[in-house]
Structures are given as C-alpha cells and as structure tokens.
Amino acid sequence: MNKTEDQNGSIERYIAEVTRGAASAKSEIGRAETDTKNLALKNVAEQILASGNLLRKENSRDLKEGKDRGLNAALLDRLELNDNRIQAMADGVEQVARLPDPVGQTTPLEMRPSGIRVGKMRVAIGVILIIYESRPNVTADAAALCIKSGNATILRGGSEALHSNRAIAACIHAGLEQAGLSRNIVQLINTTDRDAVGKLLQSRRHIDLVIPRGGKGLIERISRESQIPLLKHLDGVCHVYVHEDANTTMAVEIAVNAKAQRFGVCNAMETLLVDRAIAESVLPEIRQRLELKAVELRGCTETCSLLPGIAPATEQDWHEEYLAPVLAVRIVGGISQAVEHIRTYGSHHTDAIVTDNDTAAQQFLRCVDSSSVMVNASTRFADGFEYGLGAEIGISTDKLHARGPVGLEGLTSEKFIVLGNGNIRE
C-alpha cells in the first residue's frame, strides 16, 4: 500500500517535471531561427550515423528481451534497427532539415476600411505528446518534425523499444545542444509505467496536442482517456467505386492496385463498389487479377451470382478494415447508393471513384465526406509524401484542425497580425 502510494507520487512528480521542462522549452523552440533548427537537425542526423554501434547494441537488448517475452516475429521485425534502418532514420532527419520552415510564414496583409492591415502568421502549437509503439525510428522522425515546426515534444514510445529509444534520444539531445538549444525541447518518457500515460493525458494545461501512432487498440484507449485534443485516425475502411461510365481497363488497374499493391496499410481498398451496369465488364477480370495475388473476395448476393464460388459477405464485412488479402465487393445501383454505402460504412479516410463522367466525378467529390476523395486514382496515393507535404506525422480522419495526411503545416497554427499607424476604434 505504502509502496504503491510512493510509486504513484513519484510518477506524478516525474510527469510534473517533464511537463514543466516542456513548458519552458516551448518558447525557445517556438522562436528559434530556421538556421538554428536546421543545424540541430543536421547534428542529430550525424549523431545517429556516428552512434550506429551503440544503437545496434541497445537495440539488441530490446530484441533479446522481446524474444524472452515471446513477442511475435512481425513485432520483432518492426523493433529491429539494422544498418539500413539507421541510415534511413538519419536520412529522414536530414530531409526534414531541407523542408521549408512553416513558422513565421505570413499571408499577404489586407487593408481594411479602418486603415489597419490584417494578415496571419504561422506559429508553432506548443507542446505535442506523441505516443507510439514498437518502431524506434518514430523517435527520430517525430522529434525532427516537431523541432522543425517549432514545437516542444514529449515522446512516449513502446516499452519493448525503451533501450533503443533512449539511445536515439541521446543523439537528439546531443544534436540540440550542439546547436545551442535546450535538450528539454525533446523529452523521452523514461519509464515503462503505464500510469505515466494516464497522467500525461490529464495534463491539459501543459500539453496542447496528442498524436497517437499505432494499432487501433492503442488509439481507442488514448481517445477514451485523453482530456487533450487528438490528431489521429482509427480506421482506414477505404472504397473504390467503379461508376457505370468508367473506363473498364482503368477500373481494373485501379482496383487491383488499391487492394493488392500492399495489404497492411491504412490507404488500401477494403471494399469495392461496382455499378450494376458495368459489373459484368469489370468484375470477372478484377477477380482473376486479384486471385493471382491470392486475394479472397467476399461478395453481396448479386456479386456471388456473377462470380460463382466466392464467399458471401456478411454485414460485418462492410465494416471491416482487413489489412490483409481480403476484399469485400458490392454491386450498387448508381452513385447515390455508392455514396450512401460509404457514408454508412466508411471511416472518412480515403475513397475513390473511377469514371469518365465529369458530373459524377464532381458529385462524388462534393458528397463523400472523407479526408481524401479521389477521381481515377488509386487510394494508395493518400500519403504525405505523394501529396507533396515533404513529410508525414500521421493521417487525420477528424475534421478539426488538420484532415488527411499531416505534415509540418499541420503541426502549426496561425495567429492574426495587425499592422496600424496609430489606428484607434471609433
């Protein structure tokens, strides 16, 4: 009993110290010059490359403990830092240094009838808490994006990667300090105690934004517990809708790419919707091409009649984010029914229409309420790099603040600036 109280007390003190550190560091990084931030990032990249031996050594401790704890092969693979991954991590940080600095960017000023000139200036958000699982490279990626966007960061990685994350954080701290910046700009939570997350999620006064990155379980738990706004996506139940006026070759290529180019990603198609009028012209070929890639189809009653031998889809299939070689297929009676299906079962992530009909394309763009809506392109393009953001901290399916792939700009806010010449209000 006494011990538990002590531990709780010490976690509370530790989190208070971390949030105090972040609060004092946020003004410093928020006002830092672009050159200083870029120098820090280049230093971090160099430190990572120079620390290869140490990083692999610390990572091997995590891997050994993970094996002993019975982590599965996929998790162990995600956890591993090898030479290629260390190089890629350093390259990623360097790349962020080369991106334009969003902080301080100003919109054109507009002269108002009162004589004041009004515009907006981009500013950092403040303190960002990032909670993530297994992959240790997120430590470097997330820290780099937050440094560049002028935010102080608190990182809470997975307990299975703690040694690796500590070694990467040491590189970040050295890089910051070499550039004359405080190490408190990036803080790694140095305990695996789960109470620490709970305490952080209650620190509404000190933390401005929480970004959870990981599986659905993690994100749901954090959504429930957090008193701080979140930037997140839960599901990627993405649709491709083949409209009756689609080019059939294009429809087949897009459907196959959206499903099978990679399975375990949030922007892969999970349900294919096909207009009745074109179903016979496209579905047999889509089936054939996907079966070559060992994709299992589950269809509505009409689809099952058209494609004998495939399994019937249940109501649950329309909700499912398989992240696997499985595809739900439904024949619909036109664009309204397609939009309605997406409204009912979609997750506001990414949905595409294939059509040569401009009116249908415009209607789909207007009516589908997802963070990315596409015409004649594979859902797999929903990605910060593909969109030209230069980087991606995550994808948001929420509607406040940022939506879709989030890059540096999504980690900033805008304040109004007003320039006058002695103007007073009458």
Added chain:
Amino acid sequence: MNKTEDQNGSIERYIAEVTRGAASAKSEIGRAETDTKNLALKNVAEQILASGNLLRKENSRDLKEGKDRGLNAALLDRLELNDNRIQAMADGVEQVARLPDPVGQTTPLEMRPSGIRVGKMRVAIGVILIIYESRPNVTADAAALCIKSGNATILRGGSEALHSNRAIAACIHAGLEQAGLSRNIVQLINTTDRDAVGKLLQSRRHIDLVIPRGGKGLIERISRESQIPLLKHLDGVCHVYVHEDANTTMAVEIAVNAKAQRFGVCNAMETLLVDRAIAESVLPEIRQRLELKAVELRGCTETCSLLPGIAPATEQDWHEEYLAPVLAVRIVGGISQAVEHIRTYGSHHTDAIVTDNDTAAQQFLRCVDSSSVMVNASTRFADGFEYGLGAEIGISTDKLHARGPVGLEGLTSEKFIVLGNGNIRE
C-alpha cells in the same frame, strides 16, 4: 427515486432523438447548394420581421419571469427584444446570406511527379453544439452562420430566454422548410433541465464541435465536462506595450482607446506596459486622459512613484480581466521584459506594441503568442467584422483549428481531393 430515474431516462431519450436528428440533417445541409442556403436565410429574416409581435410577446414572458426571479438590470437588458433588436437580428441573418459560401471552395490543384493533381476542398464540419446565455439574438446569429457554413446545429440557450428562443427557432424552422430544407438542421434544446447539457457534452460520436458563448463560469464548466473539442476563449487579459521608440502622441491615443472606448469587452486593454525610458513622457498624460473617463489606475512601485496618488497593483492585478474602468500599469526595462510579462500573465487573446522601431515590431509579432498581435493599433480592433471575416461566431484563444476571431471559414474544414487519369502507385 423512480421519478428521478424516469426523468433521467426521458432526458437521455430526448438527447438521443436530437443527436439522431442532427446526424440525419448534416449530410443534407453539408451538400446543400449555395442558392438554397441563401434562400433559407432570406426566409428566416423575413419570418423574424413578420413575427415581431409574437417575438415581443414571448420575450415579455421571459422578462416577467426574469423579474420575478430577481434577475439584475444588466441581465434583463441583455434579455430584452425590442423593435430595434428584432430588426438588427433580421439584418444580421440577411448579411450572412450575402457572404461568400465557403463550402466547396477549392485550392488550386498541384501536379505531383506521379501525375496525380492534389488540392483541397472546403467542407462543413458536421454537427455543432452552441451553448449560450441570455441574449436571444444569438439563436438567430449562430443558426445563420451554421446554415451558411453547411453545418447542422444544436442550440442550447439560457433557461431565462427559453420562450424568446423558441419563438426565434420557429422562424428559423419556417425559413428552412420554405426553402425545402429539413427543420432538423437547426434544433433548439427545448428543456431547461441542466442534465441535458451534460448528456450533450458526452455525445462525442454525434457532435463534432462545441462553442460555448457566455461568462467565464459557463465556459470553465463546459471545458471541464466536455468530451468534444471546444472552440472558446476564457479570458481577454489584453496588453498594450509602449516601446521606448514609440510616437508619444500615438501611444497615448492607443492606450486611451484600448482601455476606455468600451469597458466590458474581451478585447479591451487590462494592463499597460511602458518602457522605463519613455514612461515620464507618456504616463502622466495617459493618466490624465483616463481619469477624465473615470478609469482607476493601479501601478507597479515605479509607476506609483511617477504618478503620486495612484493605488499599488498586487500580483492579482496582473492576472485580472477587469471588464471595468480599472487599468493595471507596469514600467518595464525593454521588450524582453514586456514579452515575458505577457507570456506570464496574458491570456493569448490580443496584445499590441506601440513603436516606430521596425526591429522591435517584428520581434513583438514573432514572440508574443496570442491569437491577435498588433503593431500601432488599438486592441479593440480584434473582431471578426474589423478583420473582414464578415461575421463572427466567437473568438478562439486556443491553437488548434481556429485562432482569433472565427467567421464562416472557422466553421469549416478542408479535405484533400485528388484527380488522376488512371494513376496507380508503383
């Protein structure tokens, strides 16, 4: 006991019905054509003007009940609907009809190396809950802004204005239905039971944004209870900082205007900061001018020496949002100390510098972390109409989503749109 359970059950059912209604209405208003929305708004304005007698009659019931309950004169004044106010309410709705429609606006598309073209389209947020006090005109204002920005709205006004709000809501419903739109697009909570607010604030799945408008007590309570993101400001502890290189005449005019043009508003100055080097040149005149307007000054030790007879400020004064003819005055030793004072005591609302020194102006603009930062202008300009937003639903001192005065654009979000020509990802 049974009765309480019944009542709770019925409130729960009522709120479930309201949120279901909003969920079904949000797609309808989100996709509505600009002309249809404008027609609805014009109808609402006409209904308000045509219902003057009824509005005054229902309002007089509220006023009578308010008097019987002992509401003070200021509250009763805010509650009152007279002919001028009814006309102003209708004019306000008409004015929103004339504003450009943000929904569907598209940024220029950018061609990416993959061949896809990427841009953003502005969309409604979804369902917005607005919780407000006394002034019944908010019912019409808020509904008009939400209709124009394509959002479904749930309005919860003060219990003291329920009869007036019901009568205004009837005008809104008639206006919507005459334009062929569903009345569920704007719903007024038709009970004064306070449990209704609690239940609404837990409806995270059905409500996308909460906007509280009212006193600090209301906003603090809602912030604590809400599981839904808020757009709000708590305090307006606004500063004017007179830099040593200020034009003294300009400094006096701005300080007097920022404090005394109107006292009870959130963008009025509450603390004046003056550089030591210029204090003797401006403070005596500022004092004289403000004392003519019966403003009481409370100063730091140095200010008190310079202006004999004024009261000393306590630590609490630097935190205070007086909303009254009182001003805290502090002499500082330069811009860094001024910025530090604002960082410590400010509320991220509006802060201004008076200076002819461009370097100081730029430093102030960069370093002061408020939703509006001004150079050589009165803080009283922090306002959606003055900034050219055409309307204002409120002011946000938060950093996520919208900051500063919020107009129609702040009630919308952006989704990515991607146009391709059969593009697939390699």
